Amino acid sequence: MNRRDETINIHKVASAAGVSPATVSRVMNHPQMVGAETRRKVTDAIRETGYIRNRAAQAMHGRRSATIGLIVPTVDYAIFASLVQSFGDKADELGFTLLLASHGYDLGREYQILRKFLEHRVDGVALIGLDHTEDSFALLASQRTPAIAVWNHDPASRLPSVGARNAEAGAVAARHLVALGHRRVALLFPPDTENDRARLRRSAVLSVLDAAGIEVPPEYHATSYYDIAPAKAAATRLLDLDRPPTAILCGNDVIARAAIYAAAARGLSIPGDISIVGIGDFQGSADMVPALTTVRIPATRIGAEAATRLIDMIVSDHHPEDTGVGGCEFPVELVPRDTTDVPKEASERKEPTQGRPSTVDSV
Amino acid sequence: MNRRDETINIHKVASAAGVSPATVSRVMNHPQMVGAETRRKVTDAIRETGYIRNRAAQAMHGRRSATIGLIVPTVDYAIFASLVQSFGDKADELGFTLLLASHGYDLGREYQILRKFLEHRVDGVALIGLDHTEDSFALLASQRTPAIAVWNHDPASRLPSVGARNAEAGAVAARHLVALGHRRVALLFPPDTENDRARLRRSAVLSVLDAAGIEVPPEYHATSYYDIAPAKAAATRLLDLDRPPTAILCGNDVIARAAIYAAAARGLSIPGDISIVGIGDFQGSADMVPALTTVRIPATRIGAEAATRLIDMIVSDHHPEDTGVGGCEFPVELVPRDTTDVPKEASERKEPTQGRPSTVDSV
DNA sequence: ACGGCCGATGAAAATGTTTGCAAAACTATT
DNA sequence: AATAGTTTTGCAAACATTTTCATCGGCCGT
Numbered sequence: 115m116n117r118r119d120e121t122i123n124i125h126k127v128a129s130a131a132g133v134s135p136a137t138v139s140r141v142m143n144h145p146q147m148v149g150a151e152t153r154r155k156v157t158d159a160i161r162e163t164g165y166i167r168n169r170a171a172q173a174m175h176g177r178r179s180a181t182i183g184l185i186v187p188t189v190d191y192a193i194f195a196s197l198v199q200s201f202g203d204k205a206d207e208l209g210f211t212l213l214l215a216s217h218g219y220d221l222g223r224e225y226q227i228l229r230k231f232l233e234h235r236v237d238g239v240a241l242i243g244l245d246h247t248e249d250s251f252a253l254l255a256s257q258r259t260p261a262i263a264v265w266n267h268d269p270a271s272r273l274p275s276v277g278a279r280n281a282e283a284g285a286v287a288a289r290h291l292v293a294l295g296h297r298r299v300a301l302l303f304p305p306d307t308e309n310d311r312a313r314l315r316r317s318a319v320l321s322v323l324d325a326a327g328i329e330v331p332p333e334y335h336a337t338s339y340y341d342i343a344p345a346k347a348a349a350t351r352l353l354d355l356d357r358p359p360t361a362i363l364c365g366n367d368v369i370a371r372a373a374i375y376a377a378a379a380r381g382l383s384i385p386g387d388i389s390i391v392g393i394g395d396f397q398g399s400a401d402m403v404p405a406l407t408t409v410r411i412p413a414t415r416i417g418a419e420a421a422t423r424l425i426d427m428i429v430s431d432h433h434p435e436d437t438g439v440g441g442c443e444f445p446v447e448l449v450p451r452d453t454t455d456v457p458k459e460a461s462e463r464k465e466p467t468q469g470r471p472s473t474v475d476s477v
Numbered sequence: 478m479n480r481r482d483e484t485i486n487i488h489k490v491a492s493a494a495g496v497s498p499a500t501v502s503r504v505m506n507h508p509q510m511v512g513a514e515t516r517r518k519v520t521d522a523i524r525e526t527g528y529i530r531n532r533a534a535q536a537m538h539g540r541r542s543a544t545i546g547l548i549v550p551t552v553d554y555a556i557f558a559s560l561v562q563s564f565g566d567k568a569d570e571l572g573f574t575l576l577l578a579s580h581g582y583d584l585g586r587e588y589q590i591l592r593k594f595l596e597h598r599v600d601g602v603a604l605i606g607l608d609h610t611e612d613s614f615a616l617l618a619s620q621r622t623p624a625i626a627v628w629n630h631d632p633a634s635r636l637p638s639v640g641a642r643n644a645e646a647g648a649v650a651a652r653h654l655v656a657l658g659h660r661r662v663a664l665l666f667p668p669d670t671e672n673d674r675a676r677l678r679r680s681a682v683l684s685v686l687d688a689a690g691i692e693v694p695p696e697y698h699a700t701s702y703y704d705i706a707p708a709k710a711a712a713t714r715l716l717d718l719d720r721p722p723t724a725i726l727c728g729n730d731v732i733a734r735a736a737i738y739a740a741a742a743r744g745l746s747i748p749g750d751i752s753i754v755g756i757g758d759f760q761g762s763a764d765m766v767p768a769l770t771t772v773r774i775p776a777t778r779i780g781a782e783a784a785t786r787l788i789d790m791i792v793s794d795h796h797p798e799d800t801g802v803g804g805c806e807f808p809v810e811l812v813p814r815d816t817t818d819v820p821k822e823a824s825e826r827k828e829p830t831q832g833r834p835s836t837v838d839s840v
Numbered sequence: 841a842c843g844g845c846c847g848a849t850g851a852a853a854a855t856g857t858t859t860g861c862a863a864a865a866c867t868a869t870t
Numbered sequence: 871a872a873t874a875g876t877t878t879t880g881c882a883a884a885c886a887t888t889t890t891c892a893t894c895g896g897c898c899g900t
Binding site: 164166167168169170171173174179181188189190191192195196198199202203206211212213214215216227229230231232233234235256257341342343346368371372374375378379397398400401402403 | 527529530531532533534536537542543544551552553554555558559561562565566569574575576577578579590592593594595596597598619620704705706709731734735737738741742760761763764765766
Binding site for chain 3: 133134135136137140147148149152171174175176177
């Protein structure tokens with residue numbers, strides 16, 4: 115249909131429609147500025163020639179590139195999958211195209227990706243979490259590129275942040291276990307050197323436990339990557355201790371799922387023998403058997419809101435350092451389900467507070 | 478640091494380095510063409526000015542945009558998360574930036590996204606599956622944009638395809654159940670109108686069963702979206718039939734996980750009372766308890782290979798219609814684990830072929 | 841009927857880069 | 871020392887678009 119190396123540009127469309135290139139451009143960008151009849155002719159010409167506008171040339175002129183970047187630690191393992199999905203959908207809906215990359219929890223790589231995105235002249239960038247290298251902050255400032263921090267929220271953040279208070283999420287989970295009467299609580303968290311979310315959750319958990327007079331011995335501190343296999347192994351080590359914990363508080367739902375498998379493999383009943391609590395309320399946690407007690411962080415809503423706000427900053431020409439574009443906090447919420455109960459010792463003395471068919475619970 | 482509206486371009490860098498813009502360009506694109514001393518001066522100037530090259534302008538010149546597009550049905554639910562991750566990582570490694578979008582199993586939206594990507598002048602596009610609208614194929618051909626089909630493989634595909642034979646995956650799963658002696662086999666699949674992968678798997682399953690003289694009654698045909706909750710409900714309906722199946726063959730591992738939960742919630746033991754087989758071998762399936770019997774489709778390797786091939790097509794200027802850039806087939810492989818066994822009736826007559834601690838199995 | 845105004849359109853400058861061509865600066869060879 | 875050859879560099883055109891400015895009609899009010 116199209117002859118070889120005959121790439122159709124705005125001039126071709128213009129002559130096909132019998133107007134000037136300027137008019138074609140206006141039809142596409144400011145339709146109300148052009149007469150109805152001319153508009154129709156141009157639209158027809160665009161369709162007939164099969165013209166595809168060149169956003170690169172458009173962006174070069176200093177106009178928006180209509181792209182936004184999202185940089186996540188990882189796409190795998192459902193942690194950020196929901197966020198990527200909803201962020202991308204919203205961006206799409208608002209006419210933007212998503213550039214995506216992951217840095218594998220390496221903030222140095224995050225900087226490199228950020229640079230690359232800026233080379234492509236993204237109109238804005240969303241980063242996960244509040245911690246970034248000084249280089250990254252400087253780069254963003256020097257380019258005056260709108261940027262937003264997603265997932266965690268802190269009003270004092272250097273970037274407007276859209277997300278939940280991760281410290282609060284940890285605290286809520288800890289308070290739940292304390293309220294149930296657990297005193298032997300183990301922590302199973304990912305390494306938190308380059309992960310402010312995990313760090314905040316973990317330290318909040320520790321201070322709640324400390325305030326309740328609960329000490330967490332060194333052997334109750336377990337670490338594992340966001341991956342089922344190693345988390346299961348780490349949980350198994352906790353369960354095999356001479357004096358095992360009565361509850362395991364997990365850094366997120368994926369790790370909690372691994373802990374459930376570890377307990378099941380050891381033939382332990384949940385929550386009879388061991389209580390397990392996650393953080394995140396990922397897809398599927400509600401429908402697992404046993405259903406996971408967790409702290410909800412509304413990933414889908416956060417993703418959509420983050421995209422909306424970032425694009426709002428872009429179209430209204432707000433820059434990061436401008437005030438008045440503060441973040442947005444999503445409340446965290448305990449979702450008590452079937453993997454937590456009073457500890458065994460306590461339940462031998464008092465009545466169980468919740469009764470459910472034990473066959474299901476023990477699964 | 479940078480004064481307002483003083484955007485630094487290649488000319489600024491050139492005068493800072495005391496050379497011409499052409500030289501700066503060459504330092505960045507063909508470093509070997511420029512003298513060592515000059516190169517050093519230019520590199521310094523780039524660093525000092527904080528220059529960020531403008532890929533849009535570069536792309537406009539007809540050079541590569543250094544972006545590739547990936548269009549998936551969904552990012553959520555681990556199905557394509559691994560693929561997105563490995564595809565993106567490989568693209569990154571090879572110097573390309575990833576544009577990502579999802580169409581929610583709507584091939585009309587896929588076309589729209591494709592258009593948008595072409596507006597951004599992506600150097601190539603990867604699509605999931607072999608089925609696409611005629612419009613999409615025509616668009617790709619008219620723009621002569623390298624494109625590749627991922628996930629499913631068929632040597633007769635219109636696009637070079639990198640993936641597994643999904644029909645074979647279904648057949649392998651079905652043969653496994655037949656070999657174990659199951660004759661009451663239910664199918665739990667996603668709707669397959671816009672999903673050639675599911676369609677191929679499903680029809681292959683049916684022909685294997687048919688060849689084995691096994692008829693699948695209408696009530697054994699269940700359908701559910703790729704989502705834990707509805708899949709669990711659908712599986713529960715299968716289990717509650719007057720004459721329930723002895724095995725459920727699931728369209729993928731996510732649905733299989735839901736089926737396991739459904740069985741557990743009914744207090745059924747797996748694989749004692751019911752065998753369940755998935756397709757995909759997603760992250761976590763190996764480490765579940767009970768570990769899921771499934772058919773491995775190596776998502777991570779497929780993603781990396783697809784990115785490599787697509788970029789190869791781009792840099793070697795191969796176009797889709799050129800021959801010799803055929804696809805690449807990844808073999809599927811049965812991974813027998815702990816959710817399948819001989820059916821109960823059979824096992825009452827013969828010895829169970831596999832013995833494992835029943836407490837674990839029943840979880 | 842005429843001056844002023846307004847809406848629609850075109851011409852041309854501007855955007856930031858790459859590259860073909862030519863000039864210039866070396867290096868090696870006689 | 872002159873020449874031929876090679877490497878390095880600069881000039882300017884080209885890429886596809888947007889936007890400012892100017893122009894050209896047509897319309898309205900007086």
